[in-house]
Amino acid sequence: MKILVGVSGGVDSAVALHILKSQGHSVVGAMMKIYSGDIKSIANSCYGTDKVKEENDALANCNHVGCEFVTVDLASEFDNVVFSEFKNQYLSGLTPNPCVMCNKLIKFGAFPKAIQKLGIQFDKFATGHYARNEFNSNTGRWELKKGINPKKDQTYFLYKLSQKELSNILFPLGSMQKEEVRQYAIINNIPVAQKQDSQDFYKGDYSELFDVAPIKGELKDKYGNVLGYHDGIWNYTIGQRKGLKIAYSEPLYVLEINQTDNSVIIGVKNDTYCKGLIARDFNWVALNNPTKAFKAQAKIRSASLPVDVVVYPDMNEVKIEFLDKISSIAPSQAVVLYQEDVVLGGGTIISSF
Numbered sequence: 001m002k003i004l005v006g007v008s009g010g011v012d013s014a015v016a017l018h019i020l021k022s023q024g025h026s027v028v029g030a031m032m033k034i035y036s037g038d039i040k041s042i043a044n045s046c047y048g049t050d051k052v053k054e055e056n057d058a059l060a061n062c063n064h065v066g067c068e069f070v071t072v073d074l075a076s077e078f079d080n081v082v083f084s085e086f087k088n089q090y091l092s093g094l095t096p097n098p099c100v101m102c103n104k105l106i107k108f109g110a111f112p113k114a115i116q117k118l119g120i121q122f123d124k125f126a127t128g129h130y131a132r133n134e135f136n137s138n139t140g141r142w143e144l145k146k147g148i149n150p151k152k153d154q155t156y157f158l159y160k161l162s163q164k165e166l167s168n169i170l171f172p173l174g175s176m177q178k179e180e181v182r183q184y185a186i187i188n189n190i191p192v193a194q195k196q197d198s199q200d201f202y203k204g205d206y207s208e209l210f211d212v213a214p215i216k217g218e219l220k221d222k223y224g225n226v227l228g229y230h231d232g233i234w235n236y237t238i239g240q241r242k243g244l245k246i247a248y249s250e251p252l253y254v255l256e257i258n259q260t261d262n263s264v265i266i267g268v269k270n271d272t273y274c275k276g277l278i279a280r281d282f283n284w285v286a287l288n289n290p291t292k293a294f295k296a297q298a299k300i301r302s303a304s305l306p307v308d309v310v311v312y313p314d315m316n317e318v319k320i321e322f323l324d325k326i327s328s329i330a331p332s333q334a335v336v337l338y339q340e341d342v343v344l345g346g347g348t349i350i351s352s353f
Contacts, residue, residue: 002026003170004115004122006107007061007069009054010197012128014061014190015181016172020126021065028120029062029069031055032111034082034102036075060191072114074106081105087210090234093257094332097157097302098201104160108169124170129154132174132341133166136286142166143286146341149177156302159336159346160283210234217262219246222255222271233257236264239272239328253328272328274352276321279335282313282347286339289313296337296344298322300329306338318347 003020007013007029021027035051055071062069082101089096112125130147131154142163146153161169173181185193214231221227228246230236235243240254244266253272256265277300284290290313297306298320307326312319320335329352336346 001123002028002121003124003126004028004030004112004120006111006125006127007031007058008128009057009061009192009195010128011185011190011192011195012130012173012181012197013058014064014128014192015185016126016128017061017067018065018184018188018190019172020170021067027065027067028115028122029058029067030111030115030120031058031069031071032106032114033071033073034075034078034106036073036079057192057195064189064191070115070118070120072111072118074110074114077110078102078106081110089332091210091212091259093233093259095237095257095330096332097334099157100160100334103157108161108165124168126170126172128173129158129171130173130176130178131155131158131171133169133171135167139286139288141286141288144343145174146338146343147171147174147176152178155343156299156334156336156346159285159334159343161285162283163285166285215262217264219244219264219266222265222267227252227266230264233259233262233264238330269327273325274322274327274329275325276319277329277335277349277352279318279320279347279349280316282318282345284345285343287344296339299336299338300326300349301333309337311337317350 003025005013005017005020005027007017008031017027017029033051059069082098082105085101086096086098130149130152132145132147134143134145136143144155144158144161144166146155212232217230217233218226219228219230236254236257238254241251244252246252250268252266253269254264255267255271258265293310293312296309296311298309299306308323310321329349331349331351333349334346335349337344
């Protein structure tokens with residue numbers, strides 16, 4: 001097959017490229033550029049400025065396997081459909097996940113389409129994500145499955161992929177441990193074999209990223225008592241403990257972010273627990289629009305462990321109840337449902353209870 005491989009300059013995409021080439025496929029390495037700003041301080045993050053080195057590393061990886069390397073500038077598309085929404089939601093006191101939006105709309109959407117517009121045709125699109133996809137002949141649906149390394153699994157960020165997209169994607173690293181990937185790169189003399197991983201969407205100050213001036217507001221408890229002040233609600237996320245700078249008899253956490261009066265509500269650990277949530281914009285992956293309640297496991301953030309839940313699907317909203325109360329559910333984050341290693345579906349959290 002002829003395979004388009006999304007390359008970033010990192011070791012994961014480099015190994016994916018090498019594996020597919022060694023299997024006898026014709027490969028093309030492609031890199032997307034999503035940053036067009038002038039912030040100078042950010043490196044080793046997805047949305048940053050140290051992209052000359054990343055492009056040079058990606059080119060070196062492609063040269064190493066002897067394949068074509070192309071780049072496409074998607075900064076305008078990213079700003080219009082991902083970053084603008086991310087910024088608006090954050091400034092409104094929500095906690096969106098830009099990686100979920102980017103994967104669906106840019107990386108697996110606009111990116112391969114832009115490559116086709118260059119006249120480059122391909123049979124499959126591959127990335128270095130730690131995930132797996134398999135066709136289930138019993139259900140007639142493509143399934144998105146966790147990567148075998150639970151610490152590196154990236155299915156939480158991929159739940160919005162459609163059946164058509166899953167049928168055209170390859171994840172060469174899905175059945176590999178990170179240590180295996182690194183060792184593969186060393187053994188095969190891949191140029192970036194020892195390169196540090198990039199983890200975050202952005203490592204700087206969000207005030208710099210959003211280009212907003214500080215706006216002073218109140219830090220209050222759930223009874224309305226003012227305990228301190230902040231310089232912008234965008235500096236806080238639900239469940240945050242560090243950086244509150246308030247002396248109290250026990251640790252304090254962010255419970256709620258209120259755009260209406262520019263306040264941040266804080267409380268003790270026990271105040272953070274909820275028994276359930278409501279989600280919208282659900283994308284069903286392994287399941288086909290279920291209508292009856294069922295048991296599953298759910299993740300409410302990428303780094304959390306799946307917990308047991310009961311799911312009550314509806315046409316417009318999905319109600320999810322936890323068997324044991326869970327801490328710090330953040331509106332606008334994703335909730336992703338699993339059965340063992342299979343992604344059942346996911347949606348956007350709109351509230352908790």
